[in-house]
Amino acid sequence: MQEKQTRDELSADILRSSAEHRHAHELARLRETDTGARPEGWHLSPRAVRRFILGDEALGITRKFYGDDPLVERAIVTLMGHQGLMLVGEPGTAKSLLSELLSAAISGDSALTIQGTAGTTEDHIKYSWNYALLLAEGPSRRALVPSPLYRAMEAGKLVRFEEITRCPPEVQDVMISLMSEKQVMVPELGDDARMHARRGFNVIATANLRDRGVHDMSSALKRRFNFETVRPIADHAFEVELVMGQVRRDLEGAGVQVEVERDVVALLVTTFQELRAGRTREGTALKTPDAVMSTAEAVNVAYAAALEARHFGDGRVTPRELANQLQGVVLKDNADDLRRVQHYFDTVVHERARRDRHWKIFRDAGRALWP
Ligand SMILES: Nc1ncnc2c1ncn2[C@@H]1O[C@H](COP(=O)(O)OP(=O)(O)OP(=O)(O)O)[C@@H](O)[C@H]1O
Ligand SMILES: [Mg+2]
Structure with missing residues (x-):
């Protein structure tokens, strides 16, 4: 049983392997260097478990959970x-x-x-x-x-x-x-x-x-x-890092080559954080959509935008693809949500579009979607 599972997980075409397979090397390294006391039945000491999840640069362990x-x-x-x-x-x-x-x-x-x-x-x-x-x-x-x-x-x-x-x-x-x-x-x-x-x-x-x-x-x-x-990630830089990393890994796994700029992801994360919190970074109150605006959704939007850029664009993700893909997240079954996001585009995005080319592309793409 165990052996069959291992063999299945090693084949390259499975969509998502388990954490112990994805991070087998890191787990092995942690086990080798782990000097802490292990609770009975545990494979690693509590300190090493923490390192596995929160990362340790010196050991080459990546951070996997952000924010808390x-x-x-x-x-x-x-x-x-x-x-x-x-x-x-x-x-x-x-x-x-x-x-x-x-x-x-x-x-x-x-x-x-x-x-x-x-x-x-x-x-x-x-x-x-x-x-x-x-x-x-x-x-x-x-x-x-x-x-x-x-x-x-x-x-x-x-x-x-x-x-x-x-x-x-x-x-x-x-x-x-x-x-x-x-x-x-x-x-x-x-x-x-x-x-x-x-x-x-x-x-x-x-x-x-x-x-x-x-x-x-x-x-x-x-x-x-x-x-x-x-809780959802509150720190902007952390969430950008997470979305970038996750999308890069997903694209790599799927063998898709697309350029994803940090500034473009930062715009997406700003939009998500502001709509989630019901407040812009300048402090203006917003109506929050009922739709789930989680980090997981931000990853999905960025990934879909990357695929759109690869197959229908020039291989570079811009805020245009983000706006296009945002629709599917926001427009679930709630017409009010559409109005709330429209309002966000008409006010916040519109204002920023005057000063920043990324926000301008975002606004223009939004106009086409929500005329
Ligand atoms: N704080 C975070 N640290 C790392 N990844 C995060 C974080 N928040 C969201 N994510 C991303 O969200 C993805 C989905 O998370 P997951 O499916 O575990 O959520 P969930 O809380 O179980 O959701 P649900 O309640 O819908 O089951 C993760 O794979 C990761 O890409
Ligand atoms: Mg879950």
Whole structure:
């Protein structure tokens, strides 16, 4: 199983490999140089985990999560304790990314993941059966099909529970006893057959603050988690660096050659930050669109603009392509959003267009889109 996964992940045409594969060299280097004490079951010391996520120039480790270093430290500390870690926040704030990075660094495995949906059942969380074997041999460990959580307990690893609040409440309730008792009962295998979690096991859950909310979660379950709110990046330079880096990597991965200027990305990030915050950098109040204007969306817009520039333009991203691609982000299902963005173009962008050629291209492209 492990071997097959590795082989699959090595092939070049897969869209996105796991963090432990993408950053295998960095993880290996960290392991070699790691002198810190490792909690039992952990692949790296807490200090090395921090380095993996926040970067270390001397060791050639890249920064992967931007904007809130203390949050990362608290998250690592939580995972050493008895509580699970619950990452909550607006969509696109890198909750899933952070949970993936943490489990790759701590357990060397980010694949033990439950994707929470309205259709998630207790079987998905505990275990189910291979019915052919069950009928042929009766209940046995061989016939039992373990869930990712079961496997994580058995191996002393982290399990990721994505979008936990999307699961029906009775399914969320299953987690309550699992997390306090740290064992799975398997009555089919005998009266007190159970599987005890090894050290190193813990849960990282993520939940979105839009959509179905955290307030629907029972207080019993909430008590079993330490909550961390992941916020959108506030620092302009940081967000520009992140968008540039991510788009470059994505383009490289896709084998597409496009020139992406920092100034053009800076304009995109300014637009996103101002619309997100409802305030321009000069301090003028704005109406914020309901559409999600996260960093993840900014990356998507920049990437799409780069593809447009490559295939329909001259291979150089300008604010024109950004304006074109912005439409798809803002225009989801809300006519008011369109008016809010139009207003932004008519006032803020218009004013800046007088003094700056990039903003002028942006404004002119916006005019064509929103006549
Ligand atoms: N602070 C940040 N540091 C690094 N990357 C970020 C940050 N914020 C956003 N991103 C970018 O956003 C992308 C998507 O993040 P991710 O899917 O993890 O978000 P999410 O919070 O899980 O969203 P959702 O609630 O929609 O599931 C990341 O791959 C990264 O490119
Ligand atoms: Mg997510």
